[in-house]
Every structure is written in structure tokens, then in C-alpha cells.
Amino acid sequence: MGRELLRRDLGRVGLGVTGVALLSALGVKPGRAASAPHTAPAPGPFDGSSVRQLAQKMATEPYQAPNTSLPSAIAHMNYDDFRAVTYRPDQALWKADNLPFQVQFFPRGFLYPAKVDMFEVVDGKAAPVPYSPDIFTYDNPKLKVPDMLGYSGLRILTPINTPNVFDEFCVFLGASYFRAVAKGQVYGLSARGLAIGTGDPKGEEFARFSAFWLEKPTAGQNSLVVHALLDSQSVTGAFKFTITPGAETVFDVESSIFPRVDITEPGIATLTGMFYFDANNRNKVNDWRPAAHDSEGLSMWTGSGTQIWRPLNDPTALQFSAFSDANPHGFGLMQRKRSFFDYQDVALQYEKRPSLWIEPIGDWGQGAVDLVEIPSPNEVNDNIVSFWRPKDKLSAKGEYSFTYRMHWGWDNPQPTKLGRIVDTRIGNSDDHQGLEIVLDIVGDAVKTLAPDAKPHAQVSTSAGKIDAVVVEPNLATGGYRIMFTLNAGDAKLAELSCILMNDQTPLSETWLYRWTP
Known part of the structure; x- marks a missing residue:
């Protein structure tokens, strides 16, 4: 299968091979958990506190790994086998009820041998x-076995693009x-x-996520509520997702975390994507396209407003960056380039990939917004991870709550x-002898500058020397262009910073960059 088709198809099955590549890049060998009795959540009365109470109780008990044993035909599934087992659309949950949402489910097998318990919640009962x-x-036909195997994940559909046509817009699958x-x-x-420990x-x-509870919607309801139970050797957790699809798809997330042991490296609101190349790092690729990435940058609005x-x-080597902050206004992995001509990829349509704020x-x-950049030889790997890391560890037997809103869309929802x-x-x-670095800046702050304005660039580096700084209007973009040279000398790493100023007033966001050979 070609690179383009492989990457496109992986998007249909959630974590897919990209997840395996991430584990490998981090030095983790994905394997099956040891088989052990698995205590499934029980059906019965259900309210907003049910999953939290269950997670809190489980955190006081020894961890029980899921039973991943499967019939032989299923246990040896490959990627193509997994894709060839397809949920029947006519069997979708709530399809017969003519409701605004439908849910379909994934089979077990391939990378997903563990059963994930699925519940429907109606009138306070699960x-x-x-x-x-x-x-x-x-x-x-050999993949059809009589065993009651259950499911590994789910996908949610709604008429997000065309009235009365149910399109998939969300999937939960893998870890x-x-x-x-x-x-x-x-x-x-x-x-x-x-x-944990990224x-x-x-x-x-x-x-x-070892179990989900899906609250049955009513006619005309524009949001779907999904509860999830988190479980691992070190932690349990309860998540409530209120999901509202549309021109921007919004997840309102309420989470409660119950560590079984001290967690010194937690990642809250974790984002995972792929960056292969763009105009800032074409030196190691020979590709006919201008760029290839799910996200091109990490955007942060600090608690102080920066x-x-x-x-x-x-x-070329694993890079870990931490941006200390207190009560951040927001952060996200963003895709700013939105033209087909920015990527020239008919199959993969990178210009249509969501930003997530x-x-x-x-x-x-x-705490800090952490960024992990993992070397990748191709665009199949999810090699970018970013998350909020609290300053203090999550202590065993404690309870930690994090509430946040996730904006899946075309841009940062907060105007600047x-x-x-x-x-x-x-x-x-x-x-x-050095590197030429060029930044293009657009927006009202530079578009409306007075004709006699003389903005200047405030540029710095942690190593080497900055020379030949030039600031000039860019008539093609209606903005400004900053150019400067970095002479890194013998340095193996340089932390760069640049901001466009008008006298003492910032005209642009702050550009930060880690250069490595």
C-alpha cells in the first residue's frame, strides 16, 4: 500500500498503525497485557456520579489487566483483516429511533484485543x-466466529456536512x-x-478507556454525552464528554483522576499529531510536496496574556521542551496553512486537518505546557505530543479534577x-556559513500600520550570533517579513525568539524555535 493510501486509511480506524509507531519511537514495545480476570462494570442505575464513584473504588483495589485472549482466527488478524470486518450501518445504535446521533462499534482484534464495555443509558439506567x-x-468468512467477543471502540455519526446524511465525526479507539x-x-x-511518562x-x-456509557439523546438535541472509565496500573479516572459537532466541534470535558501510585509525569489534555516537514526543515527530505503534517505549530496563550x-x-534526536506557566488561557496544536497548494496532496488533504485548541x-x-518532538523517517508516525503537566506530582490515593473545552476546528477560537x-x-x-531564517507576519496589527511606521524585530538566541536583521513590508501578504541570519558556530542547540515591535508595543505573537543541526 502506498504512503498516501496508508496514511489516509489509518484515519478510518482511530489509533491504527500510527499509534504503534508512536510507541516504538518512545522506546515502548506494544504487547498484550497479561491475561487476568476482568471485572466488568455492572448494568443498573446510572447518574452523573456513577463513573466517578466506580473509578474511585477501583483505585483502592489492585489493578486487573484486561483479558486479551481471542479465538485463533481473530488473534492473528493483520491490518487488512481488521479493516475488512465492518459494522453494518443498519445496526447503528439509535438508527431506528431517528435521533440526531448514531453510534457504530469496532470489533476486537489486530491492535485492539481487549474488550471495551459499552453501555447505553436511558432514563437513568445503564x-x-x-x-x-x-x-x-x-x-x-473465517473471521466470523460465534464467540461473544464484544467491542474494542466506537465511532459517532451525525449529519455534520449534509442534512439527513450521517457522517462519522468522532472515534474512540485504542488506549x-x-x-x-x-x-x-x-x-x-x-x-x-x-x-503518563511521555x-x-x-x-x-x-x-x-475500559468502558463507555452513552446517554441516549432526544430528538433535536445538538450534543451527545459520553462517559468513559480510565484504567491502568497507575491510575483510574472518570471522564464526561459533552460533544457538540458543527462548524467547530466542541468537547466539554470533565475529568477526575485517582492515582494508584505517585505519578510524577502526568499529561493532562494530551494532543498527539504528526509533523514530517515544511519550509523550516526540508534539509533531510526530498519530496515533491511543499509540506506534510497534521499540525504545523504549538500555539500558547499564557496566563499572563503572552x-x-x-x-x-x-x-534528528528526541526533543523535549517545557513552557512554564500558571493558569494558561489555552494551548493547542494548530494547522494554519489552509490552501491545497500549501501541500499539493490530493489523497491526504492536509489542508482539511483540524486544529485542536x-x-x-x-x-x-x-505547571508547564510540554512538547515532545520525536524523530520520524516518514509521515506514518504520530511523532508530536503536547500536554499540560502540573508542577506537582499526582499523589497516590489523591483525587485531581481537570475541566476543559476542546475546540476541533479551523483555527484558534479566541480572536487576537x-x-x-x-x-x-x-x-x-x-x-x-549560517542559516537564513524568514518569518511572515499577517493580521490587522500590521496591516493597519501608518505609512511612516518603522517596526523592528526583537530577535535573540541562546547560542551563536544573530546577524543581518531585516524588517520589510510584504506586499504579497499584506503583512511584514522578518529576515535574519543565525550563525550557530559549534552549538548543538539554540533557542531562538523573535517578536515584531512598534516602538515598545508588540505587533506580533512571540515566535519561539529550537534549532538543532
């Missing part, structure tokens, strides 16, 4: 979603991964319920008056 081998179609799109978009980056050379722990843009990179709600205290960096270009300087 009942298991029925399972039968007959609700799937099978390209290979605690999920992804969504807004109207007119295609799948790109993913989110996770919780990260970027740690000792390896990462992947907590999983707006930061950090272009992403595919480094995290809006914290309430007091998140002190500052100019935005829409392009970062890096190449050899004319004398080949």
Missing part, C-alpha cells in the same frame, strides 16, 4: 449494548485515544484522556489583535 457476530460483515473533526474536515491529530527514556504507560507560536520540527476551565495552577506568524522558512545563508 444497559449493555447488545453484541452479535451478525452485526458485522466479513470479507473473510485512551480519540479524534474528531468539524464540518468539512478529515481526520488528523488525536487526543488522549491521560498521558518522552521518558524509561518508557510510557498507556492508560486505556501569545506564543512554536513551529514544529522533525528533529485546549481551553482550561477553572484553576489549573502552576496581534499579528500571526504564518510562515517559518529556514535555509542556508548566501555564504553557507
Whole structure:
């Protein structure tokens, strides 16, 4: 299967092979958990506190790994086998009720051997979603077994693009991964319920959503409520997602985390995406396209109001960056380039990949927005991870609540008056002794400058020397262009910063970049 078709098809099955590549890049070997008795949540009365109470109780008990044993035909599934087992659309949950949402389910097998318990909640009572081998179609009849295997994940559909046509816009599949799109978009980056030890050379722990409760919607309802139970060796958790699809798809997330042990490297509101190359790092690729990535930069609005843009990179060695903050206004992995001609990829449609902005709600205290950039030899790997890391550890037997809003859409939902960096270009300087760095800035702050204004660039580096700084109007974009040269000398890393100023007034967001050879 070609690179384009592979990446496109992976988007249809959630975590897919991209997740395996991420585990491998982090030095983690994905394998099956040891088989053990699995105590499934019981049906019965259900309210807003049910999952939280269950998670709190489970945190006081020894961890029980899920039973991943499967019949032989299913246990040896490959990627093509998994895709060839298809949920029948006529069997979708709530289809017969003519409701605004429908839910379809994924089979077990391939990378997803563990059963995920599924419940429907109606009138305050939770009942298991029925399972039968007959609700799937099978390209290979040998994959149809009589065992009551249950499900591994779910996808949610609604008429997000065309009236009366139910399109998939959200999927939960693999560990605690999920992804969504807004109207007119295609799948790109993913989110996770919780990260533990991401970027740690000792390896990462992947907590999983082991059960879901789907609240049956009513006619005309524009949001769907999904509850999820998180479980792993180190932690349990309760999540409530209130999901509202549309021109921007919004997840209102309420989470309660119950550590079984001290968690020193937690990742809250974790985002995972792919960055292969763009105009800032073409030196190691020979590709006919201008760029290839799910997200091009990390955007941060700090608690003090500073707006930061950090272009992403595919480094030659693992890079870990931490941006200290207190009560951030928001952060996200963003896709700013929105023209087909920015990518020239008919199959993968990178220009239609969602940006994902995290809006914290309430007091998140002190901590840092972390960014992990993992070397990748191609665009199949999800090699970018970002999350909020609290300053203090999550202590065993404690309870920690985080509430936030996730905006899956075309841009940052919070408007800014500052100019935005829409392009970062890096190449050899004319004398080949340094690097030429070019930034393009657009927006009202620069478009409406007086004709006699003389903005200047405030540029700094942690290593080497900055030379030949030039600031000039860019008539093609209606903005300004900053050009400067970095002479890094023998440095192996340089932290760069740049901001466009008018006297003492910032005209642009702050551009931060980590250069490595």
C-alpha cells in the first residue's frame, strides 16, 4: 500500500498503525497485557456520579489487566483483516429511533484485543449494548466466529456536512485515544484522556478507556454525552464528554483522576499529531510536496496574556521542551496553512486537518505546557505530543479534577489583535556559513500600520550570533517579513525568539524555535 493510501486509511480506524509507531519511537514495545480476570462494570442505575464513584473504588483495589485472549482466527488478524470486518450501518445504535446521533462499534482484534464495555443509558439506567457476530460483515468468512467477543471502540455519526446524511465525526479507539473533526474536515491529530511518562527514556504507560456509557439523546438535541472509565496500573479516572459537532466541534470535558501510585509525569489534555516537514526543515527530505503534517505549530496563550507560536520540527534526536506557566488561557496544536497548494496532496488533504485548541476551565495552577518532538523517517508516525503537566506530582490515593473545552476546528477560537506568524522558512545563508531564517507576519496589527511606521524585530538566541536583521513590508501578504541570519558556530542547540515591535508595543505573537543541526 502506498504512503498516501496508508496514511489516509489509518484515519478510518482511530489509533491504527500510527499509534504503534508512536510507541516504538518512545522506546515502548506494544504487547498484550497479561491475561487476568476482568471485572466488568455492572448494568443498573446510572447518574452523573456513577463513573466517578466506580473509578474511585477501583483505585483502592489492585489493578486487573484486561483479558486479551481471542479465538485463533481473530488473534492473528493483520491490518487488512481488521479493516475488512465492518459494522453494518443498519445496526447503528439509535438508527431506528431517528435521533440526531448514531453510534457504530469496532470489533476486537489486530491492535485492539481487549474488550471495551459499552453501555447505553436511558432514563437513568445503564444497559449493555447488545453484541452479535451478525452485526458485522466479513470479507473473510473465517473471521466470523460465534464467540461473544464484544467491542474494542466506537465511532459517532451525525449529519455534520449534509442534512439527513450521517457522517462519522468522532472515534474512540485504542488506549485512551480519540479524534474528531468539524464540518468539512478529515481526520488528523488525536487526543488522549491521560498521558503518563511521555518522552521518558524509561518508557510510557498507556492508560486505556475500559468502558463507555452513552446517554441516549432526544430528538433535536445538538450534543451527545459520553462517559468513559480510565484504567491502568497507575491510575483510574472518570471522564464526561459533552460533544457538540458543527462548524467547530466542541468537547466539554470533565475529568477526575485517582492515582494508584505517585505519578510524577502526568499529561493532562494530551494532543498527539504528526509533523514530517515544511519550509523550516526540508534539509533531510526530498519530496515533491511543499509540506506534510497534521499540525504545523504549538500555539500558547499564557496566563499572563503572552501569545506564543512554536513551529514544529522533525528533529534528528528526541526533543523535549517545557513552557512554564500558571493558569494558561489555552494551548493547542494548530494547522494554519489552509490552501491545497500549501501541500499539493490530493489523497491526504492536509489542508482539511483540524486544529485542536485546549481551553482550561477553572484553576489549573502552576505547571508547564510540554512538547515532545520525536524523530520520524516518514509521515506514518504520530511523532508530536503536547500536554499540560502540573508542577506537582499526582499523589497516590489523591483525587485531581481537570475541566476543559476542546475546540476541533479551523483555527484558534479566541480572536487576537496581534499579528500571526504564518510562515517559518529556514535555509542556508548566501555564504553557507549560517542559516537564513524568514518569518511572515499577517493580521490587522500590521496591516493597519501608518505609512511612516518603522517596526523592528526583537530577535535573540541562546547560542551563536544573530546577524543581518531585516524588517520589510510584504506586499504579497499584506503583512511584514522578518529576515535574519543565525550563525550557530559549534552549538548543538539554540533557542531562538523573535517578536515584531512598534516602538515598545508588540505587533506580533512571540515566535519561539529550537534549532538543532
